Structure formats: C-alpha cells, structure tokens
Amino acid sequence: MSGTAPASARSPIWRNLGAISSGRSFVLAGGAAIIGLVLAGAGLFAARGTSSLVIPPEDVAIVNQQPIARTDLLAQLRALYGEDPAEITPQQRRKALNDMIREELLVQRAKELDVASVDPDVRAAMVAAVEQSVAADAMIRQPGQAELRAYYQAHQERYASEGTISVSNLAFGGAHAALRAVQSLRKGADLAQVLTQEHGREISSEGQAFYFASRIHLGDSLFEVARRLHAGEISEPLVQPDGVHVLVVRQNHPPVARPYAAAQDQVLNDFRNDEIARLEAKSAEFLRKRANILIAKDAR
Amino acid sequence: MTPEGWSEGLARQVRRRPRAVLVFVAAAVAVSAASAAWTMARTTALVSADPDRLAGRPDLVAFALPRGHRGFATYCAPCHGRAARGDPALGIPDLTDQDWLYGSGKVSEIETIISDGVRAPDPKTWKLARMPAYARLVPYPPEPALQPLAPGDIRDVVSFLMSIEGRGPVSEASARGRAIFAGRGGCYDCHGADAGGDPGVGAPNLADHTWLYGSGQPEEIFDSIAYGRAGVCPAWRGRLKPAQVREIALYVHALSTPSASASVGVQ
Numbered sequence: 001m002s003g004t005a006p007a008s009a010r011s012p013i014w015r016n017l018g019a020i021s022s023g024r025s026f027v028l029a030g031g032a033a034i035i036g037l038v039l040a041g042a043g044l045f046a047a048r049g050t051s052s053l054v055i056p057p058e059d060v061a062i063v064n065q066q067p068i069a070r071t072d073l074l075a076q077l078r079a080l081y082g083e084d085p086a087e088i089t090p091q092q093r094r095k096a097l098n099d100m101i102r103e104e105l106l107v108q109r110a111k112e113l114d115v116a117s118v119d120p121d122v123r124a125a126m127v128a129a130v131e132q133s134v135a136a137d138a139m140i141r142q143p144g145q146a147e148l149r150a151y152y153q154a155h156q157e158r159y160a161s162e163g164t165i166s167v168s169n170l171a172f173g174g175a176h177a178a179l180r181a182v183q184s185l186r187k188g189a190d191l192a193q194v195l196t197q198e199h200g201r202e203i204s205s206e207g208q209a210f211y212f213a214s215r216i217h218l219g220d221s222l223f224e225v226a227r228r229l230h231a232g233e234i235s236e237p238l239v240q241p242d243g244v245h246v247l248v249v250r251q252n253h254p255p256v257a258r259p260y261a262a263a264q265d266q267v268l269n270d271f272r273n274d275e276i277a278r279l280e281a282k283s284a285e286f287l288r289k290r291a292n293i294l295i296a297k298d299a300r
Numbered sequence: 301m302t303p304e305g306w307s308e309g310l311a312r313q314v315r316r317r318p319r320a321v322l323v324f325v326a327a328a329v330a331v332s333a334a335s336a337a338w339t340m341a342r343t344t345a346l347v348s349a350d351p352d353r354l355a356g357r358p359d360l361v362a363f364a365l366p367r368g369h370r371g372f373a374t375y376c377a378p379c380h381g382r383a384a385r386g387d388p389a390l391g392i393p394d395l396t397d398q399d400w401l402y403g404s405g406k407v408s409e410i411e412t413i414i415s416d417g418v419r420a421p422d423p424k425t426w427k428l429a430r431m432p433a434y435a436r437l438v439p440y441p442p443e444p445a446l447q448p449l450a451p452g453d454i455r456d457v458v459s460f461l462m463s464i465e466g467r468g469p470v471s472e473a474s475a476r477g478r479a480i481f482a483g484r485g486g487c488y489d490c491h492g493a494d495a496g497g498d499p500g501v502g503a504p505n506l507a508d509h510t511w512l513y514g515s516g517q518p519e520e521i522f523d524s525i526a527y528g529r530a531g532v533c534p535a536w537r538g539r540l541k542p543a544q545v546r547e548i549a550l551y552v553h554a555l556s557t558p559s560a561s562a563s564v565g566v567q
Contacts (some may be wrong), residue, residue, distance in 0.1 A: 017318050035329075057344035058542035065558045069542065070347065071415065085350055128423075135421035141535040142378040158357070162435040162526065164451050212437045262523055264389045265513065267531065277475060 061097060063104040073097060134283045138275040143268070151274075152260050152267045159263040160255040163211040167226045168248040169218055172200040178237035178244040185234045185248065200246075208251060222247060227254065341509060343543045351407040361550060366499055368551025371544050375536065376552075384555050388422065389529040391513045398556045399510045401502045402426055405556055411549040417535030418502065428501040429490050433528030440528075446486050449525070453480050458521045464495055464507045465516070 074085065076096050081088050116122045143151075152159065168191070171179040177198040184194045195202060204217055215223040225235050226247050234253035235247040260267070314321050342363045346354075354360055373382060379392050386394040392561075393401055402418065403409030416424040432440035434449040449457070460477025462468030479494070481487040490503035497505035504512050513529060514520030536545060 017315055058347040071351075071408075071411060071542065071545075074350070075412065078408075085352070132421035132423065136535060139420055139532065140536075140539070184479070202501045210435050210448065210451060213448065213450065216437075258523075258527075261389060262520075263527075265529065265531065266527065268390055269532070272532070 010228055034268050061101060063101055063160065064108055066108065068100050068104060073100060076100060076282070089254055131280055131284075134279050135276040138279050141275075143271055147266065148267050148271060149260060151271045152263065155267075155270065156257045158239055158268060158270060159258045161258050163227065163255040164208050164251070164253045165211060165226060165249065166206060166208045166251040167214060167218070167249070168205040169203045169222065170195065170200050170246040170248065171203050171243045172198055172237070172246065173243065175239065175244050182234055182237060184244055185246070203245075211255070218247075227252065251259055338353065339489060346546055347543050351411055354407060354550065359452055364547040364550045365554055367544075368549070368554075371540070371548040372551050375540065376548065379533075384552070388511065388514050391529055393531075394510075395552050396555045397510060399505070399508065400556075401504055401512070403499050405553065407546075407549050407553045410459075410552050411545055413533060414540070414545050414548055414552075415535065415537040418533040419530060420532060420535040421460035422535035422537065424537075426502060429503065430530035431524060431528045432486075433526065434485070435526035436528075441487075446537065447483060447484060449480065451526075453477075453485070454522055454525045457481055457485060458518050461521055462518060463505050465509055466515075474530075509529060 007118070055062055056067065056115060058070055060070045060073045061068045073093075076099075077085060077088050077093065080096060087243050094151050110122070116126055170181065170191075172181060177200065181194050181198045181200055183193065184197070191202075194200070206214065206217060209217070211223075211227065214226065218226060222238060222245060225238060226249055229235060229247065229249040229252060231249060231251045235245075235249075237246045238247070342360065342380055343355075346364055347361050349357060354364075371378075372384070376384070379390075380386055380395055381392075384395040386392040393399075398405065400409075402413055413426065415428060416422050419425060419427045420428065430440075432446060433455060435451075437448060438444060438449050456473045456477035457480050458477065459468055459471060459473040460475075460481055463470045463474040463477075468474065481491075482493060487495075490501055491497055491506055492503075495506040496508075497503050504510075509516070511520070512531070515528075540548075544564045562567065
C-alpha cells in the first residue's frame with residue numbers, strides 16, 4: 001500500500017538524490033514517457049504529409065493528405081466573385097472549394113495514371129516546374145555590391161548604350177559623278193546644289209537614329225562604312241548593285257559603356273540569370289549522374 | 301566561477317533542496333508549454349482569419365507585428381533595407397510610401413506577392429508585363445508588333461512625362477511625346493491613357509512624383525524607356541510557413557499605414 005503512504009513515510013529516500021529510489025525512477029520515467037507521447041502525437045497530427053484528422057489552420061481542406069491552402073481559396077474566390085470577401089455567399093464559397101477539391105482529385109488521379117509519360121504538355125509543365133524550383137534558389141540570394149561591380153567589370157560590353165547616328169544616303173548614276181560630288185561636299189558645297197549638278201538623289205536622310213535602325217535603313221555594307229565616319233565626314237563613292245552611293249554623316253555617337261550606376265538593375269538581373277543557368281546545369285549534371293541511363297549502341 | 305565550480309554548486313543545491321528544484325523545473329516546463337500553446341493558438345487564429353479583416357483583431361495584429369518585423373529583417377531587408385525604404389538604383393520599391401506597384405496595399409495582396417513573387421520562377425508569380433526596351437530592335441519579344449522608338453521620340457516622351465508632373469513646360473516636344481505615349485509607343489497600354497499606372501500589371505503611376513528607378517531625372521527616364529526595366533521579387537512559398545508570410549504581410553502593411561507604423565518602430 002505504498003501508494004497511499006503519507007509523504008513523510010517515503011520522503012527520506014525520495015528526497016535523497018544520492019540514493020536510488022525505485023518509486024522516484026518510475027514516476028520520472030512515467031512523466032517523461034507521457035511528455036514524449038504528447039509531443040509525438042502533436043507532431044504526428046500537425047505535420048504535413050501525414051495521415052491526419054486535423055486540418056492545419058493555414059489550410060481549408062486536406063484531400064488524401066494534400067492540403068488546399070486558405071490563401072489559394074481566397075484568391076480563387078476573389079478571381080471568381082470580386083474583391084470583397086464579405087459579399088461572397090456561403091454557397092459560392094462551397095462551390096469554389098468543391099471545384100478545388102475536384103481539381104485536386106483529378107490531379108492525383110492523373111499522377112496515378114502517369115499522364116506525364118504520354119502528354120507532352122504535362123511533361124513540358126513538369127520540366128518547367130523543376131527548372132523554376134532550381135531557379136528559385138538563385139533568386140532568393142541578394143548579391144553584394146562588390147559582387148555586382150565585379151560582374152559588371154567582367155561583362156561591360158553587355159551594358160553598352162545603343163549607338164546613334166544621323167546620315168544622308170545619296171545615290172549617283174556613275175562613279176565619276178559620285179567622285180565629283182564627294183569633292184564638292186568636302187569643300188563645303190551645298191548638298192541640294194551638288195545633287196542638282198551631278199544628277200544625284202537623296203535616297204534617305206534620317207534624323208538621329210539608333211544604330212540598329214540605321215543598319216536596317218542603309219543595309220549592312222553601307223552601315224558598316226557609316227558607323228566608322230565621324231560627324232561632318234563624307235564617305236568615298238561606294239559601288240552598290242543599285243548605283244554609286246555617298247554617305248554624309250551629320251552626327252555619330254558610337255555605343256559607350258553605360259556607367260555602373262545606370263546599369264545596376266540590369267547587372268543584377270544578368271547576374272541572377274547567369275546564376276540560374278549555372279544551377280540548372282549543375283542540377284542536370286547531378287540528375288544524370290545518379291540516373292541509370294542505358295543508350296542503344298546505334299544511338300551513342 | 302569555473303564551470304566545474306558552477307556545476308558542483310548546482311549539484312549541492314539539488315541535494316539540499318530537491319523539492320524546490322523539482323518545483324522550479326516543473327514550473328519552467330509548465331510556463332514553456334503554456335507559452336507554446338498560447339503561441340500556437342494565436343498562430344492558428346492568425347492564419348485562419350481573413351487577412352483583410354485583421355484590423356478588427358488588434359490582439360492578433362499586436363501578436364503578429366513583432367514576429368513580422370523579425371521575418372522582414374531576415375528575408376526582405378537584404379533587398380528592401382532594414383527601414384524598408386528600397387533602393388532606387390535597383391528599382392526596389394519603398395514599402396513605406398503608400399505607393400503600391402501591385403494591388404492597393406491590402407494585406408492579402410502583399411501576402412500574395414510574398415508567396416508568389418514578382419517575375420519569380422514560380423508558376424503563380426505576378427508577371428503580366430515588363431517595361432519594353434525601345435532602343436532595341438525588338439523592344440518587347442512577347443509582342444513583336446511593338447516597334448522601337450528613335451532617340452528623338454524617346455526624348456519627346458520624356459518631355460511629356462516631365463510636363464505632366466509640372467517639372468517641364470508643355471511644348472511641341474511634349475505634345476509629340478503625348479502622341480507617342482498614346483499611340484505607336486503603346487505606353488498607354490500598361491501605364492494608362494492618363495499615365496496613372498495599372499496596379500494589375502505592376503505598371504507604375506508616372507504622374508505622382510514617385511519614381512521606382514532613380515529620382516525622375518530626364519536621363520534616368522530616358523534609360524528606362526530605352527533599355528527597359530524588369531524588377532523581381534522572389535517567391536517565398538514553400539520556404540516560409542503560411543503564418544510567417546502573413547506576419548510579414550501585416551508588418552509591411554503597417555509600414556505604409558501611418559497609425560500603425562509607430563507601433564512597429566518605423567520613423
């Protein structure tokens with residue numbers, strides 16, 4: 001009847017921590033076991049992915065252990081019925097939830113049917129999802145200024161401004177006329193007068209244009225000549241299939257490296273994109289390394 | 301006192317007052333358990349509630365804000381800064397200025413951005429549009445019909461934008477810029493005919509004296525039009541718990557609400 005014995009009767013050995021007390025050992029072991037069971041039970045019922053009868057507070061339903069988040073339901077309701085959740089009726093809420101449960105069930109069935117092995121759209125979506133998950137790791141890291149500056153220094157050509165040019169494209173019937181026109185223009189003669197004298201015509205005269213636009217207007221070969229000329233310079237006669245051309249360059253600003261401060265956001269984007277490409281390559285390499293791939297002899 | 305001396309002293313106390321020690325340990329365990337249960341109950345209430353109606357639950361807001369502050373300092377401050385003022389050099393928005401690029405600053409909208417990100421590698425991310433680069437042959441590859449602009453065109457649009465903010469005169473150049481803005485430039489498509497922006501696609505208001513990139517100097521606006529912009533925000537879904545996302549969203553919402561920002565210690 002030790003369980004009903006007064007405390008004073010058992011206290012000497014119970015209190016004396018230097019002595020072994022089987023009663024105390026049982027009580028402490030029992031207490032520890034109860035605490036352990038409570039913690040394990042809580043963990044078991046609260047953890048995601050385990051069979052549970054309890055719906056975590058952040059979820060609105062669990063379909064075969066797959067949660068449907070409250071935020072997703074709220075977003076769905078807003079998309080379907082408008083911004084104010086107070087105006088959404090219980091019937092609308094139930095319908096939206098039922099639709100989401102139905103979708104989840106179909107997705108789970110699709111997994112069972114291994115739809116990905118036959119449906120190219122599903123395969124593409126899965127590939128994209130895995131690539132995105134790899135890229136997400138690179139996105140959450142904010143590189144320091146020193147890293148970004150070093151990257152900018154190493155890839156400065158990417159951050160060049162687009163050059164601008166203003167050029168007139170003149171065409172003449174023959175090489176002699178074109179040569180005379182060039183000589184007159186270089187002496188400062190009036191352009192309109194020279195065209196009249198030498199029976200030339202102005203094919204195009206553009207105001208300030210970006211290099212890429214000027215290349216389209218002039219064609220590759222004429223543009224390559226124009227971009228090497230400085231403001232006020234006149235080209236030599238240029239023989240082309242449609243006649244002899246002369247280029248008059250009024251203004252030319254070649255591309256220059258934009259300063260770091262101006263290009264900083266693009267440097268950050270490019271830095272991240274390179275990081276994503278590196279991680280994707282590593283991921284593909286890792287997957288290949290751990291995979292068992294057999295390739296037919298004729299396909300090697 | 302050396303560690304050995306300290307542990308000997310503790311053992312002596314345990315031998316002298318075993319009952320007091322047991323009571324102390326039991327009390328500590330009970331307090332920890334009660335604290336954990338209280339936190340769990342608050343967290344449950346927080347994530348179960350409608351995020352846009354949490355203002356009516358000041359107890360939950362008071363519980364969430366300090367935790368949101370800690371979450372913000374860990375996950376968001378590396379880009380937005382500890383004071384959440386952003387970085388105009390990188391186009392990282394100021395979260396304290398009540399000028400919302402996406403949505404109107406509701407807690408649910410902030411939560412969506414934290415979870416899904418902006419132009420993040422996430423299937424649900426917010427990426428309906430980005431600023432075209434009009435000094436490129438194809439300014440906006442998803443819409444090949446959009447034509448590049450000449451340098452003079454871009455300067456005209458800059459004049460127009462300066463004029464609508466009252467920082468430049470209404471001139472022939474600004475009139476040409478207005479025509480480009482409302483016509484072949486296609487600017488109106490995202491920024492609206494009044495340049496007031498569109499929070500549905502994250503197109504900033506261009507008439508409100510708040511500039512995402514730089515400080516609104518003409519050369520900075522020229523660069524934005526010429527070379528394009530496309531800021532990103534990572535998607536934290538799967539990396540942060542739903543409760544953490546909500547706490548941070550509440551904190552960010554409080555930053556832009558003058559009455560609430562005092563309570564979270566933002567000047």
